[in-house]
Amino acid sequence: MRYCRNYDLRCVCWVAVIFAIACGKSLFAQDFALIVDEAPNAMVQNALQKRLRMSLEPILKVELSFAIRAAKPTDDQRRALIAAAAIWLDQFADEFAQKKNQNEQQMWLQGLQQIVIGGPPEGGNPRTEIESGVAKLVEKTLPEEKAAAYKKEAKEREAFRREATVDQLVEQLDEKLILSAEQRAKIASSLSAHWDSKWAPELESFQFGGSYFMPVPGQWVQPELTPAQRIVFDRLNSSSRQIIFGAMALGRNGGLIDDVDLPAEPVAAEPAPAGPQPVVANPQHDVD
Amino acid sequence: MKRIKPISLVEFSMMAIVTVVSWIGGLQAVTAQNHFTLDESQFDAWLYGNSNRVDDVDSQITLAIEGVDHVCHLTGAQSDKLRLAGQGDYSRFDRQADELRSELVGTTYNQNEIGDVYQKVRPLATTYQAGLLGRSSLFAKVIRSTLTPEQTGEYAAAEKERLKANHAAQVKLFVAMLERGCPLTSAQRTRLVELLRSETKPALRSGQYDQYVIPAQCSAIKEEKFTAILDEAQFRVLNKTLQQGRGLRRQLVQQGILADD
Numbered sequence: 001m002r003y004c005r006n007y008d009l010r011c012v013c014w015v016a017v018i019f020a021i022a023c024g025k026s027l028f029a030q031d032f033a034l035i036v037d038e039a040p041n042a043m044v045q046n047a048l049q050k051r052l053r054m055s056l057e058p059i060l061k062v063e064l065s066f067a068i069r070a071a072k073p074t075d076d077q078r079r080a081l082i083a084a085a086a087i088w089l090d091q092f093a094d095e096f097a098q099k100k101n102q103n104e105q106q107m108w109l110q111g112l113q114q115i116v117i118g119g120p121p122e123g124g125n126p127r128t129e130i131e132s133g134v135a136k137l138v139e140k141t142l143p144e145e146k147a148a149a150y151k152k153e154a155k156e157r158e159a160f161r162r163e164a165t166v167d168q169l170v171e172q173l174d175e176k177l178i179l180s181a182e183q184r185a186k187i188a189s190s191l192s193a194h195w196d197s198k199w200a201p202e203l204e205s206f207q208f209g210g211s212y213f214m215p216v217p218g219q220w221v222q223p224e225l226t227p228a229q230r231i232v233f234d235r236l237n238s239s240s241r242q243i244i245f246g247a248m249a250l251g252r253n254g255g256l257i258d259d260v261d262l263p264a265e266p267v268a269a270e271p272a273p274a275g276p277q278p279v280v281a282n283p284q285h286d287v288d
Numbered sequence: 289m290k291r292i293k294p295i296s297l298v299e300f301s302m303m304a305i306v307t308v309v310s311w312i313g314g315l316q317a318v319t320a321q322n323h324f325t326l327d328e329s330q331f332d333a334w335l336y337g338n339s340n341r342v343d344d345v346d347s348q349i350t351l352a353i354e355g356v357d358h359v360c361h362l363t364g365a366q367s368d369k370l371r372l373a374g375q376g377d378y379s380r381f382d383r384q385a386d387e388l389r390s391e392l393v394g395t396t397y398n399q400n401e402i403g404d405v406y407q408k409v410r411p412l413a414t415t416y417q418a419g420l421l422g423r424s425s426l427f428a429k430v431i432r433s434t435l436t437p438e439q440t441g442e443y444a445a446a447e448k449e450r451l452k453a454n455h456a457a458q459v460k461l462f463v464a465m466l467e468r469g470c471p472l473t474s475a476q477r478t479r480l481v482e483l484l485r486s487e488t489k490p491a492l493r494s495g496q497y498d499q500y501v502i503p504a505q506c507s508a509i510k511e512e513k514f515t516a517i518l519d520e521a522q523f524r525v526l527n528k529t530l531q532q533g534r535g536l537r538r539q540l541v542q543q544g545i546l547a548d549d
Contacts, residue, residue: 065521066471156474157467164464167457174450175494178355181449203464207499228350235344255528256469259521 052093063134064260070153071146081141166191168206177229190220325396334409349374352421359446360439373430377420455490462502470525479517503533
C-alpha cells in the first residue's frame, strides 16, 4: 500500500505500537496485580500463620518444658497449662503474622534461612514473646506458689543470660583492644549496671568466632579506655550492626527438647476429663 | 535483483540493533555465569573479611604496646623496640597482600579456578583475621627477647589470667546456648557450669575458634557426670552437641588451640 511505503509514517507507527504495547502491559499488570493481590493475601496469611505455628511450636515446647521443670505442677495442672498454651499459640501466630512486613513474611515463609544484619525485627523477637506469653499462662493456670517458683527460675535464667552476654561483649572488646584486668572488670560492671535488652545482642551473635563486632553502647565503655583504645573502639563500633538470626535463633542448629506434647489443633482451655488429653512426657527423674 | 526498500532497511536496522543488544546481553550473562573477574573489592572482602582493612595501624600498635605496658611497665627503649617490631609486622603483611593482589586481581577465572584462587588468599586472610601482632609475629618475638625475666613472668601470668577469663566466658556461653533448646533449672545450671569449668581447660590462645573450645572438650567428659545433673530428655539434647564436638577436638589440637593430652 502506498501510505505504508512512507518512511516517516511507518517509523512513527512502529514507535506507537511499541509504546501502546508497553503501556498496555503496564496497565494490565496493574489490573492483574489488583485482582491477584486481593485473593492470595488471605492465602499468604494462612500459609504464613501455618509456617509460624510450625516454627514457633518447638520454642513454645521448650518454654513449657522449662515451666514444668521450674514450677513442678501436678498432672492436671500440666494438662491445663499445655491446653492453654496450644490455644495461645494459635492466637499468637495470627497476631505475629500480621505484625510482619512483607520482607519478613517472605523470610518466614521460606523457613527463615537468612541472617539479617541491621535493627531489631518488626513485631518483636518471637522467643521473648513466647517466654512472656508462657509467663502469663503460668500465672493464670497454676497456683500462686507454683507460679512464683517459675518466676524465680525465669529471673535467674535471665540473669545468667545477661551475665553470659556481658562476658562475651567484654571478651570481644578484650580481643580487639587488649584490656587490662581492671578494665575488663570495670567494663563488665558498667555494662551490667546499664543493661538494656534494646542494645543487647543475641547470644547467637557470638558464635561467629569474632567475625562480627557486636555494637556496644559507647558511653558505658569509652570512659574506661585509653586514647588509643578509644580510636580503635570507635572505628569498630561505628560500623557494627546487630544481627537478627533466622532459623538459628529458633534453636534449629542445635537440639530442642521434645518432652511436651502439644495438641495439633487447639482444644478447650479446660479439657473434659473423658476427652482426648494432651500428654506430657514426664522427665525420667526430676533433678532438684 | 530486487531493490531493498528504504523502509525495510530501517526496520532491518532496528531489528539488527535489538538483536545485537540482546546478543551482547546474553553473552555477558553467559560470561558472568561461567567466569569471574576478581576485582579489588572482592579481593579485599576475602582478605579482610568482615573486619575490613585496619587504617589506623599506629593505634593498633600503640594499644598492643599498652597491653604489655599495663602489666610489666615498659621502659622507653622497650616500647620503641616493640613499636618497630609491630610496624614490621604490618609492613610485611602489606607487602605480601600487595604481591598477591597484583598476581590475582583483574584476571578472569573460570568456575574451576575460583576455588584455587580463594585458597591462595586464605592463608594470608587467616593471618590477618587472627591478628597481625599474634603469637607468631615479630612483635611477639620481640616481647620474648626484650622483657626482663621478671617482666616475662608478669606478662605470662597476665596472659594466663586473660585465657582463664575467656574460658569462664565460653563455659557460660555454651550453657546459655544449650538452654536455648534444653531448659535447665537454676541448680542444674550452676552444677553444669561448675562441671565444665573443672573438666575443661582454657584454650592455649583465644581467637576465632573460641566457641568450639568447650564443645570439643565436652565430648571427653564421662557421660555419668552429665547424667548426674541432667534428666534423660535433657541429656538427649546435650548429646547432640557432644557428638558434634567429637570431631572438633582433633582439629583444635592441630591448630594449636588445645593442648594434646
